[in-house]
Amino acid sequence: MRRAKSLLTLIGALGMVAALQATAQTDKAQTDKQTGKKVKDGKWETADGFPTFNIAADGTVDWYTYSGFRRYHSECHVCHGPDGEGSTYAPALVESAKRLNYPEFLQIVASGRQVVGAAQQNVMPALGDNPNVMCYIDDIYVYLKARAEGGLPRGRPPKRADKPEAADKYEKACFGAK
Numbered sequence: 001m002r003r004a005k006s007l008l009t010l011i012g013a014l015g016m017v018a019a020l021q022a023t024a025q026t027d028k029a030q031t032d033k034q035t036g037k038k039v040k041d042g043k044w045e046t047a048d049g050f051p052t053f054n055i056a057a058d059g060t061v062d063w064y065t066y067s068g069f070r071r072y073h074s075e076c077h078v079c080h081g082p083d084g085e086g087s088t089y090a091p092a093l094v095e096s097a098k099r100l101n102y103p104e105f106l107q108i109v110a111s112g113r114q115v116v117g118a119a120q121q122n123v124m125p126a127l128g129d130n131p132n133v134m135c136y137i138d139d140i141y142v143y144l145k146a147r148a149e150g151g152l153p154r155g156r157p158p159k160r161a162d163k164p165e166a167a168d169k170y171e172k173a174c175f176g177a178k
């Protein structure tokens with residue numbers, strides 16, 4: 001009888017530890033065992049710490065990928081064409097995203113680029129001072145990666161995760177700081 005009771009107490013205590021761990025984990029990044037990707041507050045990153053997309057089995061995209069779709073189409077589409085497919089003026093970023101890593105991408109967008117001596121003088125403007133671009137640069141990057149590597153089809157992603165509170169906070173801080 002006594003033994004049964006202490007066993008129950010023990011089980012109860014273990015349950016509490018498990019519950020506490022579960023609570024603690026919501027503050028920490030969770031790792032996807034299959035891909036090595038990590039997610040914190042709805043934002044995904046690669047095993048080596050760069051922003052990345054997530055597409056669930058039912059096609060639901062993470063918030064940042066969805067946001068990137070919108071920001072791309074308001075800031076980059078005019079030159080780079082719809083859905084990152086390119087235009088006669090500027091290259092297809094869906095192709096560029098296969099080749100460029102995050103630091104390279106950031107560098108080009110912030111500082112701009114012009115091919116010296118090219119027959120056509122098409123210029124990538126420096127957008128580093130534009131908060132409508134730079135406050136969403138991770139979003140645009142992960143959207144293009146999702147198109148380049150994640151099989152995200154053209155057009156507006158039909159299903160998306162809710163906007164995380166962290167995204168709201170970041171947005172306010174980012175615009176406030178400009």
Ligand code: HEC
Nearest residue numbers: 075076079089090091096108113114115122123124125133
């Ligand atoms: C005014 C037109 C224009 C706008 C707006 C523009 N770009 Fe560009 N971008 C270009 C041109 C032209 C090039 C090619 C420049 C070159 O050949 O060096 C380019 C090149 C790039 C490259 C390098 C591609 C590669 O394959 O190396 C990246 C990355 C890029 N743009 C990202 C962006 C993003 C992201 C946005 C929106 C936030 C954007 N651009 C908005 C015109 C534009």
